[in-house]
Amino acid sequence: MEITLVEQLEERLRQAMLQSDVLALEELIADDLVFTTHTGELIDKQMDLEAYRSDIQKLILLQGQQQRVQLYGNTAVVTVKMEVAGTFEGKAFVGIYRYTRVWAKSQPQGNWQVVAGHVSQVL
Numbered sequence: 001m002e003i004t005l006v007e008q009l010e011e012r013l014r015q016a017m018l019q020s021d022v023l024a025l026e027e028l029i030a031d032d033l034v035f036t037t038h039t040g041e042l043i044d045k046q047m048d049l050e051a052y053r054s055d056i057q058k059l060i061l062l063q064g065q066q067q068r069v070q071l072y073g074n075t076a077v078v079t080v081k082m083e084v085a086g087t088f089e090g091k092a093f094v095g096i097y098r099y100t101r102v103w104a105k106s107q108p109q110g111n112w113q114v115v116a117g118h119v120s121q122v123l
Helices: 004-016 023-028 045-053
Strands: 029-036 057-072 075-088 090-106 112-121
Touching: 004 023, 004 057, 004 075, 004 112, 023 029, 023 057, 029 045, 045 090, 057 090
Parallel strands: 029 112
Antiparallel strands: 057 075, 075 090, 090 112
């Protein structure tokens, strides 16, 4: 049951990223997010949201494959290989990336949010 819920949340996150839906991203991402970009830079929630809010990053393709969800109590680890295309700081890019996201179920509300993540380019 929870695996299905996390898969649904992953799809909501994917759609929010494609649509630059900052309100949905605000809900899905924990306030204390720690995310490591493909360049090794650490970013937090506000930096991530600002990239979408200001159109620094605009995604036009996020096609997932090989998604795997592993549950550990109130935590889920998701790994997914994605074909990604869009623009970053006005420059077009396309590539294959592997994402790892950690979802945690907050207490007492019981909402799942992304608390940590990492992305690497697949060469």
